[in-house]
Amino acid sequence: MSRRHCSSILITSEEGDYLGVVTDSDFRSKVIAQGLPIHHPVSEIMSQTLYGVSAEAPAFEAMMEMLGKNVKHLAVSDNSGKMVGVITNTDMLAAQGHSPFFLLREIKSALTPEEVFNKHGQLPSILRNIISAGAKSQNVNALITTISDAILNRLIQFAIEKLGPPPCPFVFLVLGSEGRMEQTLKTDQDNALIYDETGGSQADTYFIKFGEQVCDWLNSAGYAFCEGGVMAKNPKWCQPLPVWKDYFSTWIRKAEGEALLQASIFFDFRGGYGEQDMVDALRRHMFRSLSGWAGFFRHLTENALFFKPPIGFFRNFVVESRGEHRNTFDIKSAMMPIVDFARVHALHNGIEVTNTQQRLQQLHLKKVLNQQEYQELDQGYSFLMHLRFARQLTAIANEREKPDNYINPKLLSRIEQTTLKEIFKRIEKFQSKLAFDFTGVA
The missing domain is CATH 3.30.460.10 (Beta Polymerase, domain 2)
Incomplete structure (x- = not known):
């Protein structure tokens, strides 16, 4: 490691199979701090778990993996799955600046x-x-x-x-x-x-x-x-x-x-x-208390159905007609039907994760949603969240305003408008499904 000026090294078997990784931190905490002799087997100080990314992955994916797993090293593998190197948080810092x-x-x-x-x-x-x-x-x-x-x-x-x-x-x-x-x-x-x-x-x-x-x-x-x-x-x-x-x-x-x-x-x-x-x-305690209380889910569903996608009968956008937010709709409110759908079904099915897209994934794994339904909800939610971030960053950068959730559909591209209308149409379908599942009325 000193000769190569690196902070980690992969440990492999004689056949080349990956066994673990040793970092400079391992030497400090497991060898120097504990006074182990330098001939101590490296296999006893290495870490066997090394998270990894594909060599083709964008840098931000590697960054998010490090942040999410709270690690400083990631293995990099080629298309065949063979480890070809290690990337560190120091590498990421050097590549991205601030x-x-x-x-x-x-x-x-x-x-x-x-x-x-x-x-x-x-x-x-x-x-x-x-x-x-x-x-x-x-x-x-x-x-x-x-x-x-x-x-x-x-x-x-x-x-x-x-x-x-x-x-x-x-x-x-x-x-x-x-x-x-x-x-x-x-x-x-x-x-x-x-x-x-x-x-x-x-x-x-x-x-x-x-x-x-x-x-x-x-x-x-x-x-x-x-x-x-x-x-x-x-x-x-x-x-x-x-x-x-x-x-x-x-x-x-x-x-x-x-x-x-x-x-x-x-x-x-x-x-x-x-x-x-x-x-x-x-x-x-929450899940035990929910068991057998069908009335709770019926009322929670009825409450969730108050949020409607901002789309009219003739598939035109429903926007504010007056006031500070004239000609816009609130995209946060437009996203709530998906959040509510995922919450009601997750609570009903004993799903412990709280993130909306993770809930949708678990509902798919439990066969509550089929593949098409899962993709429609997951991709629709991602698109709406992307527009929400874009609006907030625009407000900060161009308008010198505090970020908000109000979208003017006329400022969107034709493709974005068409995609939005299709997503809102799908949301209406899923609200009908939610209503039928828990109130018996579509």
């Missing part, structure tokens, strides 16, 4: 909350580069999620340094679009906090202050306060685990009005920081 790797490094190494606050503002230029390179919208969402999670984690670490160690185990939940890993450049906070019931009154006091501090810092970092108050700084959403289980049971039993609104936000939850065991316990 990239997500730099941004993540800056976030994780920040010494004060103030150093973190301006990091979210660097996302648009990074996203513009990877979208121009052909990145899929799902990868763009994943990148935003990775950055948002890193910001949240660093700010929580600062809050613990400021307030002292928490009195009991806890988990900071992220909800809604963040819980689904579908954030865009226009986003606000949807979060909550669960802590262990053994903490008592000391935990009640600590975690309210903790939630206030973290949410205030997130707001300063570019994640606006939730207008509906769904945040960990709200005492209602900062509670011990038994209270959260009661919340979910009540929403499922009531299944009307406010309860359905909460379900659409809170049922797309995941852990942002802390004890994953609490997340798993709440999810198990």
Whole structure:
């Protein structure tokens, strides 16, 4: 490694079969730190798992694989599957200049909350580069999620340094679009906090202050306060685990009005920081509570059908006729029928993932969707998300405005307009399917 000036080396058998990889980190942590002799077998310090990419893969795919797997090395294989080399995060940094790797490094190494606050503002230029390179919208969402999670984690670490160690185990939940890993450049906070019931009154006091501090810092970092108050700084959403289980049971039993609104936000939850065991316990409770409550799914479906694709009887776009957003439609609302379709069916089929496209994939694997249905929903959702990102980046770059979700169809190409109309037509079909499956009426 020293002679070749590289940070890793592939280990193979005498026949040339891949056995593992050894990195400079392995030598530091497993040999030098533990005082092992230099004649110690390399097979005992190597890592057997090495994630990889094809030699034909675009650079941003390798980057997303590294970020998603939290690794610094990827094996590169040719068309036959043979490993032909290794690419590192250092290689990616050198190739891309200011990239997500730099941004993540800056976030994780920040010494004060103030150093973190301006990091979210660097996302648009990074996203513009990877979208121009052909990145899929799902990868763009994943990148935003990775950055948002890193910001949240660093700010929580600062809050613990400021307030002292928490009195009991806890988990900071992220909800809604963040819980689904579908954030865009226009986003606000949807979060909550669960802590262990053994903490008592000391935990009640600590975690309210903790939630206030973290949410205030997130707001300063570019994640606006939730207008509906769904945040960990709200005492209602900062509670011990038994209270959260009661919340979910009540929403499922009531299944009307406010309860359905909460379900659409809170049922797309995941852990942002802390004890994953609490997340798993709440999810198990949710699915147990859903069992046998057909009425909940009927009401959740009826609520989901309020969102209609913006297409008229004669296949013309339905746009705002007056006001600030005249001649546009809200693409976020246009995407909601797919999000709702995936959520209702996923909850009904015990699917634990929260991401819309991952839910659709699982529904396909469970034979709830056939191949054509899966492709129509998945590709349609990707196209809508791509247009959404394009609109937000245009607002920032050309109009010097804050990103929004309003699309003027007349500014789209003829192909984009035709594709949109076809997607909206398909959405209407799937809404009829959803209605029939859970209400008996198409």
